[in-house]
Amino acid sequence: MAIALAVFSGFGVALAAPVLSRRLNNAAGWVLALLPAALTLYFVSLLPLAAAEQPAAFSSSWAPELGLFLSFRADGLGLLFALLISGIGTLVIVYASGYLKGNPNIGRFYAWLLTFMAAMLGVALADNALLLFVFWELTSLSSFILIGFEHERESARAAALQALLVTGAGGLALLAGLLLLGLAGGTLELSTLLGQGDTLRASPYYVPALILILLGAFTKSAQFPFHFWLPNAMEAPTPVSAYLHSATMVKAGIYLLARLSPALGGTNLWMYAVGGIGASTMLAGGYLALTQTDLKRLLAYSTVSALGMLTLLIGLGSQLALKAAVVLLLAHGLYKGALFLVAGALDHETGTRDIRQLGGLFPKMRLTALAAGLAALSMAGLPPLFGFISKELTYEAALEYGPWLTAAVVAAGLSFVFVAGIVGIGPFWGRKTETPRSPHEAPPSMWLGALTLAGLSLLIGLFPATVSGLLVSPAFSAAVGQTTSVELALWHGVNPAFILSVITVLAGGGLYVVRGPLRSGLSRLAWSRGPAFLYERSLDGLNALARGQTRILQNGYLRHYLFSILLATTGLAGFTLLTKGGLYWPSAVTDVRFYELALGVLILGAAFAATISWSRLGAVAALGAAGYGVALIYLLFGAPDLAMTQFMIESLTVILFVLAFYHLPHFAQLTPRRSRLRDLLVALLAGGLMTSLVLSAVGVQLFPSISDYFVENALPLAHGRNIVNVILVDFRGIDTLGEITVLGIAATGVFALLKLRMSRRKTGDEK
Amino acid sequence: MNSLIMKTTARFLMPFLLLFSVFLFVRGHNEPGGGFTGGLVAAAAFALYSIAFGSREARRVLRVEPRHLIGVGLLAALSSGVVALINGQVFLTGLWGYIRLPGLGRVETGTPALFDLGVYLVVMGVTLAFIFNLEEAE
Known part of the structure; x- marks a missing residue:
């Protein structure tokens, strides 16, 4: 119960956020951050249970006929994600209170940030595949709204739509894949499914299910060739980029892969599809990062590269690779989150994100520089930071698979070192440059988050045992599918991985030194017709198709709409009625009271009057009379409820009509005789169909x-x-x-x- | 419209219509009535007032935005279903209980009543949103 409450609490607080933000002004961020902070403590308290293989769980039925249960389960992998979500969420909400200070829509911003947090916690902790899908879509939706937060800008709206379309399409594929998985395994509960790996892999549904699920995971986690939405999503305010598009949401695909790898992994298809896409993404992202001059886009491409590395490691699937993936997940969340927050602070204080305009800021922004430096060292993989441990493990895992893979991973590592230098060192050291705003230290709300995350990178690096037992081991066990314990150590001795590390740092540093010429050289080779081009083409095609069919079907003439609706209905229903032999005609009409007959005549007369009336008001009044007549019939045949509703509807309709008439031009007879005859025919057809339908419905009883x-x-x-x-x-x-x-x-x-x-x-x- | 007869009638009829709408709503589960009809009658009361005094005046008397009525109504209907969910039953399962009201004794009530209240508010809000906005469109 508590765990379901923990997931849903964010939705509740989100509702209150706008009001709170209006009441408390700038303090609102600190107060709202109490929720994710409390959730973080709660999730920490669940860690021992997960480590003891007794994860906290809750299940309640939602729509059991569909296999949909509200079931949650907090095992190691889920908790690792949940802690990233709630922990970074706490810092990001505080950060937003400084970053968006004075923005009139900040209340709405908090509300969607909290909604996202709750949805993302749902993804991480759901144990039912359909429930996971529901939360998955909710994260796409909140990401859409947060990217388009500054919706007056055209580019923000386009980026939001792009992200929604790409991840939404993937989401649909995911739903189909999960349902196929459910068919193959006979249940939609993930914890049960995961135990049936052999059955699932042997099932005929395995290949389609896997492909569809991978489509969902790859679009969400910005894998090549779907990676283009993530750099564009940098249109969002920086707290969103740090939170959704670096630390948590884009890792949902990674989470899903890690979660399902015990059940679906281990085949050649898995290894080549997941590993291959991961490797391409890692290299493409790492390469594209080299050419960027905007701090946030630079970080975004480097995030794409890291996501590719995670996918690659999960695809490889060896114990060592999965261990490296879990560690990289945590390390990346810490350092990249910190670097994004630093980028936002730089943008906020200097007015620019262009790396060519930033330099020598250390004397002005010492705390931000400290955070940036620590995070950059971790990203570059230097001891004694946590990133070093993560990189060593990744290299060790890659070395098992031969020189080519090792070279690819080292190449990505070079790009990491390069990006770390540009974001963590470049803006703060070297020559002082002119910036649009005169820089000074960011407010505490804005350096606190970056410094906390960077500090954690250092602490965990120095004392890896603090996370290895309680956090990394259970998560690793869940990804492997068997209980395993992990020992993390800072120093592994001089081994091949260490030598590769040294080479990476030196060569990456070399790239950083020649960054100017490198960038201009590479951008001449730039790639103008990437997958984004394909996206735009297909969007244009879709719009053209929509315009074309709208011109035909939705041409703005009410009579054409009625025409097509009535004719289609009459045609289809009439066809069925005739071919299935449902036509029925009562042989004799008996027992008609006088007042029933009178009422019938009244209704018919009113309807006829409506058609020949020369004034709108007259026509509406006549229709109203017909409606009242029908209501009287209801009353006579013992349906007072229907009669009462009909009376009310008729009265209100007349009022609405009269209000609408006010806006219409004077009544005139413009239609030629031919079209009036045509209308008469359509009206008779539709009326005839309804009459025979009603008679048949009374006369023929198909079901009890x-x-x-x-x-x-x-x-x-x-x-x-x-x-x-x-x-x-x-x-x-x-x-x-x-x-x-x-x-x-x-x-x-x-x-x-x-x-x-x-x-x-x-x-x-x-x- | 500026008609003394209309204004006087509207002022007299309004409380009765509103009372009638509540009456319809309350008896709805056992006798003819219910949230849908009740909401329509309540909307009619304000529509009448709006015709007599103008929509600005009618909005002032209503005090809340019609679209907020819609939102609150949908939320009420939805939450009546969630109660069952929290109780471990299927969404929207009707749960019943008794409450003691002064002067009325034991009264049976349950989540369907909350659901019906949601229907009442949505129907009222939608109808008034139509009427007010059409009236205000130039």
């Missing part, structure tokens, strides 16, 4: 009527005597929920349309 069930069970099961209401709010509650949601959406649409018209009028833009 369900109304008996409702009559019998309304009182005992649903505690109500009004069957109509019981059906609405209880028996068919989920339908009603859907319907009121649609109503709400329709109201939003009307609201938007009318406001749009008004604002156009105001700007004199009306066509």
Whole structure:
């Protein structure tokens, strides 16, 4: 229970965030950060349980018919992610309070950041595949809104849409893959599925399921060729880049791969698909990072490279490789998160993110420089920082697979050293440069996060035993699928991995020294028609298709809409009715009371009057009379509820009509005789279909009527005597929920349309 | 519209209509009525007022934005389903209990009532959003 509450608490606090932020102003960030801080402590308290292979778990049914359960499980891998999410979340929320100080929409920002946090915790801790998918989509959605936070900018909107389309399409593939996995394994509970690796790998569903799941994971984790959305996502405010697009959300794909590797891994397909894509991503990202001049895009490409390295390690799948992956995951989260926060602080204090304009800032921003330096050392893989341990392990794992793979990993390592130098050293040392704003130290809220994360990199590097037993071992065991313990040590002696490390640092440092000529040389080779080009082409094609079919189907003439709807319905339903032999005609009409007949005549007369009326008001009044007549029929045949609703609807419709008339031009007879005849024909066809449908529905009974069930069970099961209401709010509650949601959406649409018209009028833009 | 008859009628009818709408809502589970009809009657009351005095005045009397009614209503309906979920049952399972009200004794009530309240608010909010916005469109 507590674990479900921990996941959902973020959604609750998100609702309160805007109000809190208005009340507390600048203190709001510190107060809101208490939630992720408390969650961090809670997750730490769960670590011993996970280490003892007794993970905390909770399960409740949501829609058991679909195999959907609200089940959570906090094993080592889940907790490692959960701690990254809540821990970095705490720092990022505090950071945002400084970074977005004075922004009028900061309350909304907190709300979506917390929503994201809750969704991401759900991804990490869900034990049901469908539940995981739901949270997965929620993270895509919150990422969309956060990237487009400064929605007045065209580029931010385009980047947000791009990220949503790429990850959303992957999400759909993932859903299909997870369902296939469920078919193969007979359950959607991940903890059960993971024990059935042999069954799953032998299943005919294995290959399609794996490919679909990989598509989901690769799009989310910005793997080549889907990597292009991540650098563009840097349009988001920096706290978002640090949190979603470096430390947590982009690792959701990695998480999924690590989570499923005991069940799906170990085959050649896995190794070549996951390892191959990972290696390409690692190299492409590392190369593209060399050419960037914008701090955040530089970090983004280097994140792509690191994500590729993680994917590669999981693809390799050896014990050593998985151990390296788990350690790199933690180390990367710490140093890259810190570097992003530093980049944001630099941008905030100097007004530029261009690395050619930044230099010599150490005397002005000592604390930020300290954080940047530590994080950069960790990223470059220098002892005694945690990044060193991670790099040694990665090299050791790569060495098992021969010289080619080792060379690729070392190449990526060179790029890491280069990026670390540019972000951690370049802006703070060397010649002092002119910046748009005169720089000074960032406020505490903005250096606290970077310094904490960088400090942790140092502490864990010095005392790796603090995390190896409780955090790394359980996570590693979950990724391997068997209980294993991990010993981490800073010093491994002089071995091949260490020698490679030394070479990497020296060569990377060399690249950094010649960075100017290198960049201009490489950018001449730049790659203009990458996968992003393909994305734009297909988006253009999709838009053209949409425009074309809109021109035909949604041409703005109400009569054409009615025309196509009525004709299609009449055609399809009429066809079925005729071919399935459902036509029924009562042989004799008996027992008609006088007042029923009178009512019928009244309704028909009113309907006829509506068609020939020469004034709009007259037509509406006539329609209203017909509607009241129908309501009276309901009343006579014992359906007071329906009658009452019909009366209300008729009255309100007349009011709405009258209000709408006000905006219409004067009534005129413009349609030629031919089209009026055509309309008459369509009307007769549609009316004829409805009549025969109603008669058939009365005359032919295909299934036993369900109304008996409702009559019998309304009182005992649903505690109500009004069957109509019981059906609405209880028996068919989920339908009603859907319907009121649609109503709400329709109201939003009307609201938007009318406001749009008004604002156009105001700007004199009306066509 | 500036009509004395209309204004007087609206002022007199409004409380009765609102009372009637609450009456419909409360008895809805056992007698004809319910959230849908109740919400429509409540919307009609404000629509009448809006025709007589203008939408600005009607909005002032309503005090809340119609679209907030929609949001709160959807939230109420949704949370009535979540109660069952927390209780370990399937989403939207109706849960019933008794509460003691002064003067009425033991009254049976449950999550479907909250759901119906949500329907009431959404229907009222949607109808009024239509009417007010159409009235205000120039």
